[in-house]
Amino acid sequence: xxxxxxxxxxxxxxxxxxxxxxxxxxxxxxxxxxxxxxxxxxxxxxxxxxxxxxxxxxxxxxxxxxxxxxxxxxxxxxxxxxxxxxxxxxxxxxxxxxxxxxxxxxxxxxxxxxxxxxxxxxxxxxxxxxxxxxxxxxxxxxxxxxxxxxxxxxxxxxxxxxxxxxxxxxxxxxxxxxxxxxxxxxxxxxxxxxxxxxxxxxxxxxxxxxxxxxxxxxxxxxxxxxxxxxxxxxxxxxxxxxxxxxxxxxxxxxxxxxxxxxxxxxxxxxxxxxxxxxxxxxxxxxxxxxxxxxxxxxxxxxxxxxxxxxxxxxxxxxxxxxxxxxxxxxxxxxxxxxxxxxxxxxxxxxxxxxxxxxxxxxxxxxxxxxxxxxxxxxxxxxxxxxxxxxxxxxxxxxxxxxxxxxxxxxxxxxxxxxxxxxxxxxxxxxxxxxx
Numbered sequence: 001x002x003x004x005x006x007x008x009x010x011x012x013x014x015x016x017x018x019x020x021x022x023x024x025x026x027x028x029x030x031x032x033x034x035x036x037x038x039x040x041x042x043x044x045x046x047x048x049x050x051x052x053x054x055x056x057x058x059x060x061x062x063x064x065x066x067x068x069x070x071x072x073x074x075x076x077x078x079x080x081x082x083x084x085x086x087x088x089x090x091x092x093x094x095x096x097x098x099x100x101x102x103x104x105x106x107x108x109x110x111x112x113x114x115x116x117x118x119x120x121x122x123x124x125x126x127x128x129x130x131x132x133x134x135x136x137x138x139x140x141x142x143x144x145x146x147x148x149x150x151x152x153x154x155x156x157x158x159x160x161x162x163x164x165x166x167x168x169x170x171x172x173x174x175x176x177x178x179x180x181x182x183x184x185x186x187x188x189x190x191x192x193x194x195x196x197x198x199x200x201x202x203x204x205x206x207x208x209x210x211x212x213x214x215x216x217x218x219x220x221x222x223x224x225x226x227x228x229x230x231x232x233x234x235x236x237x238x239x240x241x242x243x244x245x246x247x248x249x250x251x252x253x254x255x256x257x258x259x260x261x262x263x264x265x266x267x268x269x270x271x272x273x274x275x276x277x278x279x280x281x282x283x284x285x286x287x288x289x290x291x292x293x294x295x296x297x298x299x300x301x302x303x304x305x306x307x308x309x310x311x312x313x314x315x316x317x318x319x320x321x322x323x324x325x326x327x328x329x330x331x332x333x334x335x336x337x338x339x340x341x342x343x344x345x346x347x348x349x350x351x352x353x354x355x356x357x358x359x360x361x362x363x364x365x366x367x368x369x370x371x372x373x374x375x376x377x378x379x380x381x382x383x384x385x386x387x388x389x390x391x392x393x394x395x396x397x398x399x400x401x402x403x404x405x406x407x408x409x410x411x412x413x414x415x416x417x418x419x420x421x422x423x424x425x426x427x428x429x430x431x432x433x434x435x
Contacts, residue, residue, distance in 0.1 A: 002027040002035055014179040017186075021130035022090030037358075041086040047096035048085050051075060051285050058103050059292065062110070067296030070308075075288045077315020083213050084281055094135040094282035097128035101139055102256065102286055105146045106249065109153075113161040122165050126172045128282065133180070134260055134275070135282035141259040145252050194273040197265055205261070208277035209284075212318050223314055230307040231287075234294040237303065246297055253290035257283035338395050338417075338430065339363075345383065345396040345431070352397050352426050353380075392433040400425050 001009060001023050009027065013020040026043050033039035052072050060068035075081060084091040104120035111117055125143070129136040143166065150158045195201070210227035211220035238250045260283050264275030291311075295304050343364045346353040350369040357365055357377040368383045388411050396404055397420060404414050412431035420426045 002030055002040075014176075014182070017183055018090065019130045019132065019176060019180075021127060022093050022132075025093055026088075037088070040088045044084065044086050044088060044092045047092040048075075048081070050096045051099050054103070055099065055285065055289070058107075059289070062106070063293065063296060067292050070295050071289060071292035074292055074308075074311045075285060077311050078284065078288055079212055079314045079318040080209055080281070081284050081288070082315070082318055084278075090131050091278065091281040094128060094131040095285055097124050097131055098135050098138045098142075098256075098282040099285040099289075100124035101128055102142050102253070102289075105142050106252075108161075109146060109149050109158070112155070113158045118161055118165050122168050122172070125165075126169055129169075129173055130176065132279070132282055134264060134279040137263050138256050138260045138283045141256045145255060149248065149252075194268070194276055196273055197268040197275070202265070205277045209280065210314075212314060212321070215317070215321060223310075223317075226310050227314065230310050231291065233303055234291050234298075234307065237294050237298050237300070241297070243297060246293060250290050250293050253286040253293070256286050341393045341395050341430075342391045343386075343394040345386070345394050347383070347396070347398050347402070349397055349399070349426055352420070356397070388433075391431075394431045396429045396431055397426050398429070400427050402427065404429055404431065 001012065004012060006024055006027070009023045010020050013023065026040060029043040029046075030036065030039040052075060055075070056068045056072045059071050081095070084095075101121060101124040104117050104124060108114070108117040108121050125139045128139050143162075147159075147162055150162055206228055207217075207221050207224045210224035210231075212223050213220075215223075234250075235254070238247050241247050257280055261275075261280055264279060268275045291307065295307055298304065341363065343366055344356060344360065346356065346365060346367045346369075348368065350367075353365065353367045353369055357380060361377075361379060364379050364381050365377065366381050366383045366386045394412075395417070396408070398404070400419065404412070408414065408431060411434065413434055415430040415432070417428040417430055420428045
């Protein structure tokens, strides 16, 4: 994607389901390093470093040093956030933009609408809206809560400045509005890959948000329950606290991710499934801010030590598992051991195809997914063009439990190789031409 021009990226993303700003950002940062994977990973780290430093400075300024250090330590250890710190996706950039917008909104309200805070509010909000659609939802929540706070203060000048910031934001987002509407209509009227929202899905959100990625299910669920109890304890403190300003800010920090989650779930139930838990990633820094403020203010050593131990335990465990899995994974078994095949055949596995295409550049890859202009792989071939006469030996990748169709079974000897673990488990088969 980033090897395309800026205008081409705009056109390609308009035909896809994402806004363009992340790809522009990635293109600019990786171009001096010839678009290397390491440079792309560093591009994901930088927004999180911004959150740590900018957040630490702002929280120290408006609260105290203890709260700032708590925020930085807990954000660094938050398993859900860590998962996207080096992943080449837009979530860390979206997180930085949403967090910055929330900070500028708070300053706008507290400092009576200074122009520099208004500028920060508009710029960060527009960048967030251009980075991910659920970041856009979070920005709408921030603007709504800001209006509520301003209305409660009855400051007519602040309301006018708030209206001006909304108008400017709409004007800056207007060039993308038609693409957003077209994508939204497409999602509503066509089949989309996200599964139906059920009670089990909702319960799974807790494990997805607070669990330990990659750990055994039991350990992950137990940790997510401990984390949920920690958040509940912090929420109870806000209800009992007499410090009005801190209560308002804490509740707002919590309402933004909760509101974003609610919008996603309701839209998925009423219209079509369009939400999964990772779409909450842009607002996660505000969940951390909520807990940091509570622990920084609560004069309760038991609450402080208990919650901090839970956070540190999750962060250290997740980091250890990540390092371990990095050196022990079998993710690329089909690539390493079967590099002499004539082709790879990928069925209903777009993510697997994308990963495979990055590492395999010489062998043809046949896939039933069509990437249109966004396809970066010269060796990608539509599965409709597969000619059995030219392929004597191939590796086929399918959903777990699926097997090659009768067409393949009649042409090839089929040997089950095992599971390839990319973003999800995938069954791998070796196809060898029958005599």
